[in-house]
Amino acid sequence: MNMKAGHDARETHGAIVAFPLSGRTNLIRRCAAELEAVHGEAAIAYWRTACRGLADDLGKLGCDEDDIHHQVMDFQTEVQLEMMRRYTERLEAGADADPETGHRART
Numbered sequence: 001m002n003m004k005a006g007h008d009a010r011e012t013h014g015a016i017v018a019f020p021l022s023g024r025t026n027l028i029r030r031c032a033a034e035l036e037a038v039h040g041e042a043a044i045a046y047w048r049t050a051c052r053g054l055a056d057d058l059g060k061l062g063c064d065e066d067d068i069h070h071q072v073m074d075f076q077t078e079v080q081l082e083m084m085r086r087y088t089e090r091l092e093a094g095a096d097a098d099p100e101t102g103h104r105a106r107t
Helices: 025-037 040-060 065-092
Strands: 009-012 015-018
Touching: 025 040, 025 065, 040 065
Parallel strands: none
Antiparallel strands: 009 015
8 A cells, every 4th residue: 555645654564654754854954953063973973873762762653673774764864865955055055065164165
């Protein structure tokens, strides 16, 4: 069964489980902003913690491991897309790609 009504849905054992990120725009934006602000090991640790937290939440909602995996992968994609969107907005505004400086780099 394929069902689309403004959000992604997956069929698991005859039951439809709505993709939970449709209501988590703030989580996606917060993660994108945080990942722009931290680098190296701190960024890796933050990213792992965010993904594990989402996986734990999905497990508590009764999602199976396969569905959790797919939804965490979808989350990772959405965060990457948000980071690209933010980067593009800064470039269009004439700002540097670095969110901390806010100015175009001199060459």
